[in-house]
Amino acid sequence: MELISLKDVSIESKIKLIEKLGYRSDGIFVLDETGSKVIDKYIDEPVKIDNMFIAPGSTIFLDNNPLSVASFIEEFGEIA
Amino acid sequence: MDPEPDPIRSIAKGVVDSGIEWSEEKLDEFVYKLKNRDVIFIQDVETIDIAREVKESGEWDIYSKYVKDKELKILTQMGLTLRRLETNEEKLQELRERIFKTFGDYGLHISQFVQNEFLGKVIEFTFRKEIPKKEITKEIESLLRSIETFTMFIQKKDNPEKKARTILHRLEVLSPPTFLLCSIGGATRNVKKIMKILKNDLGDLGYSILVHSEKDIGAKKEKNLIFISKIIKNGIET
Numbered sequence: 001m002e003l004i005s006l007k008d009v010s011i012e013s014k015i016k017l018i019e020k021l022g023y024r025s026d027g028i029f030v031l032d033e034t035g036s037k038v039i040d041k042y043i044d045e046p047v048k049i050d051n052m053f054i055a056p057g058s059t060i061f062l063d064n065n066p067l068s069v070a071s072f073i074e075e076f077g078e079i080a
Numbered sequence: 081m082d083p084e085p086d087p088i089r090s091i092a093k094g095v096v097d098s099g100i101e102w103s104e105e106k107l108d109e110f111v112y113k114l115k116n117r118d119v120i121f122i123q124d125v126e127t128i129d130i131a132r133e134v135k136e137s138g139e140w141d142i143y144s145k146y147v148k149d150k151e152l153k154i155l156t157q158m159g160l161t162l163r164r165l166e167t168n169e170e171k172l173q174e175l176r177e178r179i180f181k182t183f184g185d186y187g188l189h190i191s192q193f194v195q196n197e198f199l200g201k202v203i204e205f206t207f208r209k210e211i212p213k214k215e216i217t218k219e220i221e222s223l224l225r226s227i228e229t230f231t232m233f234i235q236k237k238d239n240p241e242k243k244a245r246t247i248l249h250r251l252e253v254l255s256p257p258t259f260l261l262c263s264i265g266g267a268t269r270n271v272k273k274i275m276k277i278l279k280n281d282l283g284d285l286g287y288s289i290l291v292h293s294e295k296d297i298g299a300k301k302e303k304n305l306i307f308i309s310k311i312i313k314n315g316i317e318t
Contacts, residue, residue: 002119003128004110010099017102017121020111043182054121056114064123066161067178069131071154078135079120079128 001079006052014049021059025049030061042071055079134160139200146203146220155179155187155224159194189227198262199224201292201305205258223258231260240273247278251285251308259287259308265301268293275306286311 006014015025023038024031030038030047037046040063053062053069057076062068073079102110113119122128134140134157147156158179165172180188193199206219223230229250234243251259263271275289282289290307 001117002113003125004119004121005125006121006123007125008099010101013100013102013107016107017110020107021114043178051123052121053123053127054114056117056120059114064127065178066127066130066165066175067154067158067182069122069127070134070157070161073131073135074150074154074157079132 003079011049014052018049018052018054018061021054023059023061040068042068130161130164131157133164142203143194143199146206146217147224148217149221151183151187152190152221152224155183155190156194156199158187159191159199162191162195163197186228189231189233190224192233193224193227193231193262196262196264196303197294198260198303198305202260205290205292205307223260226256229254230256230258231262234261234263234267234271234274236266236270238267238270240270240277243270244274244277247274247308248281248285251282251287255310257310261304261306261308263304268302268304271304271306278308282308 011027015027018025018030022033024033024035028048028050030049030052032038038061039045040047040061043063043065045063047061047063051064053064053072054060055062055072055076060072062072110119110121114121120128137160140157140160143156144153147153158175162172162175165175176188176191179191183190202223203220206216206223209219211219232243232247247259247261250256261271261274287308288311290309292305292307294303
C-alpha cells in the first residue's frame, strides 16, 4: 500500500481531496456531509485538516498521532 | 475580481497555504487508489514508521505473547513508542498527554512502566513462579491492571516513612500476590530507605523481596524494580 505524506501539500488541495471523498472542511476541521466535525474514534477528538490520517475502508479519518495509528493497525491489521 | 465563495477557506488559504497543489487528475487518481485500498494519506509518515518499528521489534514479539487484552496491548505499544520518542521532548510530551487524555493516570502509568523496561522484568519474574502457561497471561495482565494499587513509582521527593506506611497498609488490607516498587536514578536511595523500614514487617505478613537493579553500561540512569511477593510453600500462600 502506498503511503502519501500530506506534510507539504497545500490546505486547498487537502480540502479538495476530502471533498471528492464526500467530506468538507471549514479550513480547520474535517466535516461530514451534515457539517459536523469528524471525530477520531480512538481519541474522541475532531480531526484537523492539517493533521489527518486517511485510510481506506469506508474512508477512515483519524488524527495523525501514535495512539490513533497504533489503534488503527491493531484493529485493521498491518499497513503493508 | 471574482468573490471567494467561502470566506473561512480563503482566509486559511491566504495565511497558511503555500504547499504543493494537486491537479484535478491527481486528486481523482488518489481517490481511485483510496477506494481500491491502495493508498493511505498521513500528515507525518514518521508516525507510521514508528508504529511499524514497534510492532516489528523483538520486545513487542515477546510482550504480544502474554498481553492479550486490547487496551493493554495498545498501552504497551505506547510504552515502546514513548521510549523511541525520548530524544524528541516535544513529541514525547505530546504523546504522554495524549495517553493521559484517553486513558487517564492508569493508562499513562502502564505506558511509562513499559517505557522504563519494567514489563520485561515482570514477565521474567512471572516465569520464575512456575505457574501453568495458561495462567501467565492472567498473572501479567492482572499486574498491569492493578498498577494504580499494587505498583508504586518512587520519586526522589517522596517521604520514605509515608510511602512505607502506605505500602504496609495495602499489603495488610488487600493482600496482593505481588507488589512492585519502581525507581529510576536518584530515587533509588529513597527505595533503600523504604525497604529498610519495611524489612521486618514484610516477613511477618508472609512476603519476600526480590530486587532487580539494572545499570547498563553507558545508561544515564539506574533502574530498580522490587518485587514484594507472597511466600508460597507447597503450593499454598502463607
